[in-house]
Amino acid sequence: MKYTEEQILAKAKEIMKDFRGKYYREECVDGAFYKKNDKMISGKNEGKTFSTWTVGILSLADNSDFLTISDETGEPLIYQNFNTFIFDVEKDERGYFRVGLPRD
Known part of the structure; x- marks a missing residue:
């Protein structure tokens, strides 16, 4: 394990702040x-195996989303919302974003 749970939770808060902007609440990271060996089921890394951290994200109406972060790089791999839609996560000059969703 390269990262601690505390480091991953801090990274998840940074990512969620980028995703949600002015609607971000620190309590959403849960x-x-x-x-150790997590096989990606979708996205650009589908079929590849990584050591990962899965972070619970509190969503609408008491639902939970899941953010998967690589233990090797500390960077997000995928985001799965409670409707089981899975998004790749990328970063640009404005921060992290879910591929395929509009940004503010």
Whole structure:
């Protein structure tokens, strides 16, 4: 394990702040767990295996989303919302964003 849970939670808060902008609340990040060999089920890394952290994200109407972060790089791999839509996550000069969703 390269990162600690505390480091991953801090990274998740940074990512979620970029995603949600003015609607961000720090309380939306709700714990993390580590998985040594996590096979990606979708997105640009589909079929590849990584050591990952999965972070629970509190969403609308008591639902939970999941942010998967690589333990090797500390960067996000995918974001899965409670409707099971899975998005790749990328970063540009404005910050992190979910590929395929409009940005503010």
